[in-house]
Amino acid sequence: MKYEPWKALTASDQTRRAYQEALVRADSEISSLLQIDTECGAEDCRFDADSSLAGVPFSVKDNIAVRGFQFSCGSNILKGLTAPYTAAAVQRLLDIGALPVAKTNMDEFGMGSATENSAFQMTRNPWDTGRVPGGSSGGSAASVAAGLVPFSLGSDTGGSVRQPAAFCGIYGLKPTYGRISRYGLAAYASSLETVGLLSGDIDLLQEVFAAVSGRDSGDQTSNSIAPLNRPEENTPVAAVLSGMEGVTPEIAQGCRQAAEAMRSLGWEVKEASLPSLKYAVSAYYTIAMAEASANLARYTGIRYGYRSSRAVSQEELVRKTRNEAFGREVKLRILLGTHVLRSGFQDQYYIKAQKIRTRIRGEFDQIFSQADMILMPVFPVQAFEAASGMTPLQQKIADRFTLTANMAGIPALAFPAGLQDGLPAGMQLLGPAGSDELLMHYARCLQEVLPKDPLPLRLDPREVLHG
Amino acid sequence: MADVFIGLEIHIQLLTRSKVFCSCPADFGREPNTNVCPVCLGYPGVLPVLNREALQQAYMTGLALHCTMAQRALFDRKNYFYPDMAKNYQISQFSHPLGVNGWIEFDTQGERRRIRIHDIHLEEDAGKMIHTAEGAQLDYNRAGCSLLEIVTEPDFSSGREAEEFLQAFRTMVRFLGVCSGNMEEGSLRCDANVSVNHPGKGLGTKVEIKNLNSSRFVRKALEYEIRRQSRLLRTGRKIVQETRLWDEKRGRSESMRTKEEAHDYRYFPEPDLPPFWLDERFVQEAEDRMTELPLQVFDRYLREYQLPEDTARYLAEERSRCRFFEQTMEYYHHAKTAGSWIKEEPAAVGGPESGRVTPEHFAGLLKLCDEKAVTVQQAKEVLRLMGETGDAPEAIIEQEQLQGGVAEDELKAIIELVISRHPDTVKQIHDGNVKAVGFLMGKVMQESRGAADPLQAKAYLLEAMGISEAD
Numbered sequence: 001m002k003y004e005p006w007k008a009l010t011a012s013d014q015t016r017r018a019y020q021e022a023l024v025r026a027d028s029e030i031s032s033l034l035q036i037d038t039e040c041g042a043e044d045c046r047f048d049a050d051s052s053l054a055g056v057p058f059s060v061k062d063n064i065a066v067r068g069f070q071f072s073c074g075s076n077i078l079k080g081l082t083a084p085y086t087a088a089a090v091q092r093l094l095d096i097g098a099l100p101v102a103k104t105n106m107d108e109f110g111m112g113s114a115t116e117n118s119a120f121q122m123t124r125n126p127w128d129t130g131r132v133p134g135g136s137s138g139g140s141a142a143s144v145a146a147g148l149v150p151f152s153l154g155s156d157t158g159g160s161v162r163q164p165a166a167f168c169g170i171y172g173l174k175p176t177y178g179r180i181s182r183y184g185l186a187a188y189a190s191s192l193e194t195v196g197l198l199s200g201d202i203d204l205l206q207e208v209f210a211a212v213s214g215r216d217s218g219d220q221t222s223n224s225i226a227p228l229n230r231p232e233e234n235t236p237v238a239a240v241l242s243g244m245e246g247v248t249p250e251i252a253q254g255c256r257q258a259a260e261a262m263r264s265l266g267w268e269v270k271e272a273s274l275p276s277l278k279y280a281v282s283a284y285y286t287i288a289m290a291e292a293s294a295n296l297a298r299y300t301g302i303r304y305g306y307r308s309s310r311a312v313s314q315e316e317l318v319r320k321t322r323n324e325a326f327g328r329e330v331k332l333r334i335l336l337g338t339h340v341l342r343s344g345f346q347d348q349y350y351i352k353a354q355k356i357r358t359r360i361r362g363e364f365d366q367i368f369s370q371a372d373m374i375l376m377p378v379f380p381v382q383a384f385e386a387a388s389g390m391t392p393l394q395q396k397i398a399d400r401f402t403l404t405a406n407m408a409g410i411p412a413l414a415f416p417a418g419l420q421d422g423l424p425a426g427m428q429l430l431g432p433a434g435s436d437e438l439l440m441h442y443a444r445c446l447q448e449v450l451p452k453d454p455l456p457l458r459l460d461p462r463e464v465l466h467g
Numbered sequence: 468m469a470d471v472f473i474g475l476e477i478h479i480q481l482l483t484r485s486k487v488f489c490s491c492p493a494d495f496g497r498e499p500n501t502n503v504c505p506v507c508l509g510y511p512g513v514l515p516v517l518n519r520e521a522l523q524q525a526y527m528t529g530l531a532l533h534c535t536m537a538q539r540a541l542f543d544r545k546n547y548f549y550p551d552m553a554k555n556y557q558i559s560q561f562s563h564p565l566g567v568n569g570w571i572e573f574d575t576q577g578e579r580r581r582i583r584i585h586d587i588h589l590e591e592d593a594g595k596m597i598h599t600a601e602g603a604q605l606d607y608n609r610a611g612c613s614l615l616e617i618v619t620e621p622d623f624s625s626g627r628e629a630e631e632f633l634q635a636f637r638t639m640v641r642f643l644g645v646c647s648g649n650m651e652e653g654s655l656r657c658d659a660n661v662s663v664n665h666p667g668k669g670l671g672t673k674v675e676i677k678n679l680n681s682s683r684f685v686r687k688a689l690e691y692e693i694r695r696q697s698r699l700l701r702t703g704r705k706i707v708q709e710t711r712l713w714d715e716k717r718g719r720s721e722s723m724r725t726k727e728e729a730h731d732y733r734y735f736p737e738p739d740l741p742p743f744w745l746d747e748r749f750v751q752e753a754e755d756r757m758t759e760l761p762l763q764v765f766d767r768y769l770r771e772y773q774l775p776e777d778t779a780r781y782l783a784e785e786r787s788r789c790r791f792f793e794q795t796m797e798y799y800h801h802a803k804t805a806g807s808w809i810k811e812e813p814a815a816v817g818g819p820e821s822g823r824v825t826p827e828h829f830a831g832l833l834k835l836c837d838e839k840a841v842t843v844q845q846a847k848e849v850l851r852l853m854g855e856t857g858d859a860p861e862a863i864i865e866q867e868q869l870q871g872g873v874a875e876d877e878l879k880a881i882i883e884l885v886i887s888r889h890p891d892t893v894k895q896i897h898d899g900n901v902k903a904v905g906f907l908m909g910k911v912m913q914e915s916r917g918a919a920d921p922l923q924a925k926a927y928l929l930e931a932m933g934i935s936e937a938d
């Protein structure tokens with residue numbers, strides 16, 4: 001019954017038209033959506049399915065395929081491409097009647113932490129339109145925080161779901177690697193990334209996760225591992241990451257507040273450290289860029305997307321198309337990724353990075369042998385100001401808290417931990433592989449004791465049809 | 468003189484119904500770009516799903532080549548830009564090939580040779596780029612088809628050897644049922660590495676020759692390359708490490724790229740495909756599907772049936788021939804006769820598309836022939852009709868009234884007729900052109916519909932012309 005107002009919006013052609021207009025209006029100031037189409041997905045959607053999600057609308061990051069919708073990945077190189085097929089996660093939602101209504105803005109191919117690297121538009125943080133929504137799933141987070149949709153599908157390669165969720169004061173789940181099929185997610189760094197979920201409602205988040213997770217024959221890295229269970233009677237043990245250099249006082253305060261909330265629930269709270277954290281950023285970017293250099297090689301203008309009109313040979317066509325249509329950050333990462341994979345350099349970079357990755361995994365195993373979860377900030381700062389807030393290098397270094405979960409393939413959940421200075425200060429819980437449901441359970445418990453701040457909603461589903 | 472080292476890199480397209488990483492059909496000859504989907508066109512977001520049957524066929528090939536087989540199949544990405552490669556990387560196996568350290572024997576110039584196999588690895592094929600007047604056109608029907616690469620050690624020392632090996636290899640993969648072996652269609656392709664060096668100096672500089680699209684090209688291209696390198700060696704010039712393209716029309720090769728221009732493929736493990744464990748069930752299935760290989764069949768036919776070598780070789784070239792031959796031998800006991808009939812009458816028996824003759828009927832016909840119930844000529848005609856109708860030989864003989872032999876007076880009447888129709892030929896024979904007798908014999912056999920006994924007919928013919936046999 002909870003989602004009735006949303007279901008009313010998608011119930012008929014007429015209400016979908018009204019919803020379409022409301023979305024256009026509500027998004028005008030935050031520019032979170034690249035394409036709004038409340039009708040396009042209706043044909044494939046099983047509205048009559050026996051599911052609590054039937055009729056619930058959602059938005060989808062523009063690097064996830066939805067047949068008939070655009071599929072730009074935030075890049076000029078895929079401008080004009082219409083997805084010829086539907087991603088597995090989206091298909092599962094369509095099959096139970098949930099309706100995709102919009103594609104969300106993002107950093108080009110997921111490369112960025114502010115959605116400022118989009119080739120198309122700047123997305124604003126609904127809490128303060130002078131600030132960024134985070135990235136790369138900034139459009140998804142902003143569309144949820146502004147109440148345009150109750151949930152959104154994003155992708156998390158090194159924090160791309162959790163960091164914008166934290167900036168926008170909502171939940172953001174990066175699941176265990178393999179629990180949600182990647183089929184239909186345009187690849188950036190295949191071994192690191194997952195489809196992720198964003199919502200302001202932890203119960204809805206869990207329902208959506210239940211719907212989209214599980215082995216998919218289209219993704220051989222997907223699995224149906226049994227969710228981890230914990231004996232009810234045991235007191236949860238939380239490890240708080242120690243030695244958080246470089247975080248703002250507000251973030252430190254948010255983290256203390258979350259730890260306090262845990263204690264107030266009777267949980268055991270202790271400290272833990274990740275000695276390899278200092279190598280994590282370099283190792284992560286080495287692997288991510290290496291994989292990106294191969295994953296992005298397919299964009300040449302030959303089969304689809306943007307094509308340079310200035311080429312006279314096929315070699316030139318590929319070169320000019322890529323030069324004209326990729327953004328600077330994408331080019332930088334492709335070049336570095338190509339470099340680290342060169343023969344003779346692999347030992348120095350790629351293989352060394354994989355060793356660090358193995359070590360980080362080991363350190364997590366160590367912690368999880370004595371704790372059920374780890375608490376740490378999502379990002380060292382709160383949502384920063386648009387245009388000049390943080391340099392690209394500063395943003396990369398700041399990814400250190402989020403990218404470790406991607407390196408280890410473990411689940412991580414960003415949750416709203418109250419406002420500091422009027423802006424959300426998101427924290428995250430990390431757990432061992434398969435503990436996705438448990439993390440959501442812990443977050444639900446924490447929600448009871450943490451301050452509840454209303455989201456900066458710009459659309460009220462009840463008013464759309466009666467206004 | 469110089470030492471010659473040749474190694475082959477053979478690519479075979481496996482006979483899978485669908486492509487290696489998507490469910491598109493893998494058949495030939497379709498309209499361009501109709502056997503395609505988002506996966507093999509490299510759309511954003513797609514993922515490969517390994518075709519188990521491709522891995523089975525690859526595994527069987529590895530067993531046939533006596534390779535040490537991997538316990539799990541691991542894949543790598545091989546990065547290079549080329550328009551017919553949809554993703555601009557090829558999913559292949561680099562660090563852990565499916566099979567290593569194998570060997571295979573083949574017969575060449577009356578000698579049995581053993582060639583070592585360096586490795587075999589499974590990968591995906593590329594599409595085709597066709598250059599036309601309007602520019603380059605791309606067809607991705609072949610993109611993503613299952614391809615198995617077999618790399619030999621540099622164990623060949625002449626173009627002829629390599630050519631003969633390739634023919635034997637082709638026979639073997641066709642026998643196994645893992646490849647159609649059609650070089651013209653490109654389902655079997657070959658590149659070669661050639662190194663010519665001073666005697667006893669071991670391997671020299673390696674030159675790769677590409678574009679060898681028939682086994683005959685292989686020989687010509689290799690002989691050309693051996694001559695080219697030998698000449699350089701003799702005149703004290705340097706052999707450059709390079710890749711050369713064979714130009715069949717001009718009968719020469721040309722440099723495509725040198726070592727400096729060689730690709731750095733930047734291999735790294737394919738993150739989209741987890742290790743595929745080749746468990747007991749998988750291995751058992753591949754082993755159960757293995758067949759006796761052509762060379763083993765050949766040896767056995769010599770041993771068990773004492774067949775002449777050429778007959779045994781012919782039969783051992785195709786599984787369908789062996790099957791037909793061996794089934795015939797359940798009803799008939801003159802192996803040599805049966806074998807040579809199958810060899811002489813490929814349209815009727817033993818071929819995959821030959822008619823409806825069953826081994827039992829075939830054996831029946833051979834017996835009738837042995838009993839002289841029909842002549843060989845007649846038997847061939849009966850066999851043709853058996854292929855058309857599927858009937859037993861007795862029924863056809865009865866229906867067509869092809870009982871062997873012709874009554875003496877009837878045969879003499881035919882001979883008179885032939886002589887009267889060809890007075891010029893008779894005159895030639897009387898003038899000493901004995902060979903012309905053959906022409907008249909042909910006419911006699913034709914008139915008797917093959918029923919005449921050739922020896923008897925010839926005797927009567929000569930007698931009718933007043934020539935004694937001794938002449």
Ligand SMILES: [Zn+2]
Binds near residue numbers: 489491503505508611
């Ligand atoms: Zn396909």
